[in-house]
Amino acid sequence: MRGIWPIVPKTIYLTDPALVEEMLLTRAEFFQRDVMTIQALSGAINKGSLFFSEGADWKWQRRALAPAFRHENLLALTPIFARCAGELCQAWRRERPTAPIDAMKAMSEVTFSIIESAVLGAQGTFDRERFLTALTRALSGVSWQRILALLSLPNWLPFPGSSQINRDMRYLYDETARIVAARRATRAHTPAIVDLMLNATDPESGRTMTDSELIGNLYGLMVAGHETSAVALGWSLWLLAKDQASQERLRAEVQEIAGADDIGPETVERLQFTKQVVQEAMRLFPPAAAIGRQPREDTTLGPHKVLKKEPIFVAIWALHRHEKLWDQPNAFDPDRFTPEKAKARHRCAYLPFGAGPRICIGMSFAMLEMTAILATLVRDFRFTTVEGHRLELAPDFTTRPRGGLPLWVAPV
Template sequence: MNAHPSHFRPAPEGPRPDLARITPPARPLGPWCLFRTIVRNPLEAWPEAIYREPLYVSEFLGNTSLFVMAPNLIRQVMVDEADAFEKSEVLRRALSPALGDAILTADGARWRWQRRAAAPIFRAERIRSFVPAMIAAAERTREALAAEAGAEVDIAQTMMRTTFEIIVETMLSGHGAIDAARVETGITDYLESTSWIFALTLLRAPAWMPYPGRAKAERAKTYLRDELLRLAAEGRRTGTDGRNDLMSLLLAARDPETGQAMDDRDVADNLLTFVTAGHETTALALTWAFYLLAHHPEAEALVAAEVEAATGGGPLTADHVDALPYTRQVILEAMRLYPPVPVVVRAALRDVDLGGTPVKAGTPITLPIYAVHRHAALWDHPERFDPGRFAPEAAKARDRYAYLPFAAGPRICIGMGFALAEAVAILAVLVRAFRFSLRPGYRPELKQRITLRPAEGMPMRVTPR
């Protein structure tokens, strides 16, 4: 699985850096310890067996849930019998208050028609038309970093702002004034509360149950929903003629079977879904890629060399972004070690059989993507950073359902192509210009708040190459 691109030499073997990771408990946690751990960081509650076994049955206060790690069983849940599973209660309670009944949180017929409505914006030719805007945003970030050369910057925050700028430009056509810093803060404040929702759902507590930070999360939710509702109403009022962005498509969308249109609330819910998911996840993939390259300067040098070879020393263009296989492999490997969405949770709609294990209707099914990506039976040296895992011949030899940064099946991330093009473009622009080094002695703490964030950001020194 560790073949390298033929035109690049493999990194020399030697001492491996101690990369940030979750240290799982050797045995399942007791009820009180489990509750506290989930509130602090849900990933830390997964026992070591989840990184070794194909399927794991968890019991908590008489309630059963399943962790599924075997690729054939993941395929059964996400593809072969996808109609037997729905979004879990914990996901609905965590995200629906902010995102409503939009494409990420809806199920059934409502999900299908929203997916059809949004699909045209993510066709390959449309994504390609967005790449110049992605490169331009990366170049503005490059100029901003050049002005701070030698100083320490938080790359996590820098990437959040860069990808947010791209989302506003491509999904909203720069439509309306939107306060990027306040939206970013609102998203963080809302997501910060989600670990409490996970823990209280496990206890089967009612949705109205108060918890620390709930009022702050409610304020953030109200601001985010009101802001996107304002943009939707403004877009409908000013018209969509000549626009090819997501807002215009959603405003004009009609269900081909019923003729139903989206009202402003539907449009706002979906816009907020794409603004939130679309910039947060790509920013995190890039943040972790810069972290890994700082620990592997030989790989960083290969990215810079590949970009120079592709461009001939000239400006990066959309054509070049398609011709950077190693740079893309770095992004893919960063998303293996640090998947931006580290877990997917479903619930069985009916009684099913998973690999000989009977599963009753209503049972929560956890697909622990972070653990699957580091599973001892699926990956050679799973803790090691090795972009060569994603060379074409290595990827072809691996089970498709061992690697799930964008999920899989009918509900595979609709923005996958957009996110990969964006991440490659940004990484290429910045790595050819700068070297990135971590604050000495800094080891980021992994924190799950729906997405997988570095708890205290990613302080890095940026120096011109």
């Protein structure tokens, strides 16, 4: 895309999997996170965290966090995923909703409970209602921050709602710092991710995380770890509500594999069709619609010249609906993700979690979590669409639609 020199820089959008592979995988070290993303998403709270760091700083934080995201550790979290989804089922059974539920809001609450248990090690560590409200408001400023970044303006400039957002950010910082200090004081050795982070030592340098790295990463995991999964689950439920045959098929799979038992480490990975539904939902509605990079020096990408610092975005939304890569790209068809079909595809045609060294560290966490939640909810409840509802897309920090996703929910 041409820029408006000198105000808006030229921006490159990639929809060719071969070029994406070159940038994210084969020549990843030539490209760093782009300034636009950094300016739009980072603040005092998370500047030094994994997502925003580069070079040796990034490498050691990634190494320090990696053990917490090992597959066997994550499988052990499955009962937490099932319990949190089960609590929502109980609430729906108790309340018997007489009006449509907002699938996005309901999923945010479940995934946030999971973050409280799996990352912080306990629920009720803080005022979740207040924290979630502040977080949602803070994330709503991302569109404005993007505009400021696009115009190369500093991100402290005021915009509508910015003084409330600044107060929210202050509160989120203080709360996260309070949690870190409290955990430091208890010196616990639990499997909660916050404790693994507190106790992480770099085997090469012996370095441990500073308070500011801990606060940034904890905040980063709370944001990245709940909003993206909630959005993917919300879309999964909405797509299943529109496709009752797939919903029935998913329900039958869960009943056959888990019966009436909670989804556990031994069953979650056998729920192949459930996983495919989540994958297909993230193809049609990737929670993060783009991934940004910029070259460290003037270089080439395939046959194209790119200049130092020129922003380059992998246009995930466009890639996932590209006519040359997908048959009937706008149709919902979870069978695109059978293991054979997935293997036959270019490895950079489908990238909800990115690819290469900076691939989402929470990918396996999210896949296990979303599969367990979707299986638990759909086994017990039927989801149907609300007549007359008009979907309004509003890509922001994630692809959360404006006004939520209303659905009818009824016990099976």
